[in-house]
Amino acid sequence: MGEVVIVNCTVVDGRAGGGAEALPDAAVLVRGERIAAVGPREQVLRLRPGAPAIDLAGAYLTPGxxxxxxxxxxxxxxxxxxxxxxxxxxxxxxxxxxxxxxxxxxxxxxxxxxxxxxxxxxxxxxxxxxxxxxxxxxxxxxxxxxxxxxxxxxxxxxxxxxxxxxxxxxxxxxxxxxxxxxxxxxxxxxxxxxxxxxxxxxxxxxxxxxxxxxxxxxxxxxxxxxxxxxxxxxxxxxxxxxxxxxxxxxxxxxxxxxxxxxxxxxxxxxxxxxxxxxxxxxxxxxxxxxxxxxxxxxxxxxxxxxxxxxxxxxxxxxxxxxxxxxxxxxxxxxxxxxxxxxxxxxxxxxxxxxxxLGADGDLGTVETGRYADLIAMDDDPLATASAFRGVRWVMKGGEVVRDDHAARPLR
Missing domain, CATH: 3.20.20.140 (Metal-dependent hydrolases)
Structure with missing residues (x-):
């Protein structure tokens, strides 16, 4: 099962304002289809030093x-x-x-x-x-x-x-x-x-x-x-x-x-x-x-x-x-x-x-054990719902299916 660490992001999910807050300078460890760890960047990186990393360049990361x-x-x-x-x-x-x-x-x-x-x-x-x-x-x-x-x-x-x-x-x-x-x-x-x-x-x-x-x-x-x-x-x-x-x-x-x-x-x-x-x-x-x-x-x-x-x-x-x-x-x-x-x-x-849907053990938050169904954008979704107009990166089940910042192949 492959592993990747998502770094340089602020993690936000639907718990914000209800007991959880946005987590800046965060990292998310993804193992296979699921999230294996979420937390401050240095803490997560210590779990798997040398793991491949995805740098989101300061984006906000939310559940899909x-x-x-x-x-x-x-x-x-x-x-x-x-x-x-x-x-x-x-x-x-x-x-x-x-x-x-x-x-x-x-x-x-x-x-x-x-x-x-x-x-x-x-x-x-x-x-x-x-x-x-x-x-x-x-x-x-x-x-x-x-x-x-x-x-x-x-x-x-x-x-x-x-x-x-x-x-x-x-x-x-x-x-x-x-x-x-x-x-x-x-x-x-x-x-x-x-x-x-x-x-x-x-x-x-x-x-x-x-x-x-x-x-x-x-x-x-x-x-x-x-x-x-x-x-x-x-x-x-x-x-x-x-x-x-x-x-x-x-x-x-x-x-x-x-x-x-x-x-x-x-x-x-x-x-x-x-x-x-x-x-x-x-x-x-x-x-x-x-x-x-x-x-x-x-x-x-x-x-x-x-x-x-x-x-x-x-x-x-x-x-x-x-x-x-x-x-x-x-x-x-x-x-x-x-x-x-x-x-x-x-x-x-x-x-x-x-x-x-009865699927909150799998979906809906950025938490350990949930599917790595994640999206990223540059604006803060807790400031405006229009932030989702800027979705530029999408992961489903640990696989990146959209990355607007990826290098384009030469033709």
Whole structure:
């Protein structure tokens, strides 16, 4: 197992401000895939004198980002989405592999996929784990569960079910395929032409069937959900996470906090007109998206005030170039600027997702025993979330996959 020492860096992770502080003039000893030691530079160097070193030239070193709402096979209404929908299985696999490579390169070392087409996500995960392609660690829900004609029913990334028995079978079918979690659509949304954001789409017994069955199999459940009343019922039934939460109330936010239900707000989806225009998204969807923006921000503020755990999730492809950076970083900036602050944003992008995934023994902090999934930038992420615009170095599992300062080979 190879060893390398990372030096000339300041180590920062999501514990900062919560009992741990940034560690300047630090070093990190990496052995194989994992971190073997972290501490002051001289202390770590004494552990392995003469070990190969990576000099980060004064950069800030953080855990790799975790994007908790990704669709690498996203196909929205419009020409861009139609192009993806028209792909055969081989084209789709290559398209998603390219997206995975780009995602890793921008500093996202773990993703949670929350509805991908035709179970291609499982093949992608296997290929990444086998080292055949470059990409982040993949946690996936497989196909999202939806009622007949419900949100997202048009594509191969959802499975239509009706009634408690069918939803139980739907949960089991995704677990059989290898799902790490379950995604269910319990309300309408922005992308459904024949629905509203506040359209309820499952009855209580159907939601209970999904949640109870998933929990019996040791899987958490996250739900696409907009309106407060629908979310309140799901939270009471034991829902683990809400996606979007466009129309929360203080009372529902308080219930989420009390029950430990997390929120992935995906603030980008109601403020990304240029992205929609690029993909040829129809005017009705663009209008619905932008009109929901102010209420979406109010809901996010309610969640923060109530103490709800919030986590980073872009909904847009994580790597997508957008407003001078990528979608993941732009989402993180919105989360920070809208009340979370830089330290909270770092936590929402690293430690909190790792805890939700049950992977905080492996991911989310720069600590001994964790995977060496690390990124570096020149600006302080505790001063501004925009520091992540400058990610210039990425390591996953002890392997450097991006180094903007490396010498370029002669041609």
């Amino acid at each position: 980002l975790v994007n908790m709402h990704t669709h690498l096979s996203l196909a929205l209404p419009g020409q861009g989405g139609d192009d993806v929908k028209g792909m055969g299985p081989h084209d789709l696999a290559l398209y998603m592999a390219d997206g995975a490579r780009r995602t890793l390169a921008c500093g996202v070392t773990t993703v949670r996929c929350v509805a991908e087409k035709d179970h291609a996500d499982f093949a992608l995960r296997r290929a990444i784990e086998a080292g055949r392609i470059a990409g982040p660690r993949v946690y996936t829900a497989g196909r999202a569960l939806v009622c007949t004609g419900g949100h997202g029913h048009e594509g191969g990334d959802t499975l239509e079910c009706d009634g408690p028995d069918a939803f139980r079978r739907g949960v089991r079918s995704q677990i059989k395929a290898g799902a790490d979690l379950i995604k269910v659509m319990i309300s309408g949304g922005i992308a459904g032409e024949h629905e509203r954001i506040d359209t309820p789409q499952l009855f209580g017994d159907e939601m209970a069937a999904v949640i109870d069955t998933a929990h019996a199999w040791g899987r958490k459940v996250t739900a696409h959900a907009g309106p407060a009343a629908v979310i309140a019922e799901a939270v009471e039934l034991g829902l683990d996470c809400v996606e979007h939460g466009y129309e929360l109330t203080p009372q529902v936010a308080a219930a989420m906090a009390a029950r430990g239900t997390a929120l992935v707000p995906t603030l980008l989806v109601t403020r990304c007109k240029d992205f929609f225009t690029e993909l040829g998204v129809p005017e009705w969807m663009q209008c619905r998206s932008l009109a929901a923006g102010p209420r979406h921000l109010d809901s996010y503020a309610m969640a923060l005030a109530a103490g709800v755990t919030v986590m980073l999730g872009s909904d847009m492809p994580p790597f997508w170039p957008f407003e001078g950076t990528n979608a993941t970083v732009r989402e993180l900036e919105h989360m920070s600027e809208s009340g979370l602050g830089p330290a909270g944003a770092l936590r929402a992008a690293t430690l909190e997702p790792a805890r939700w």
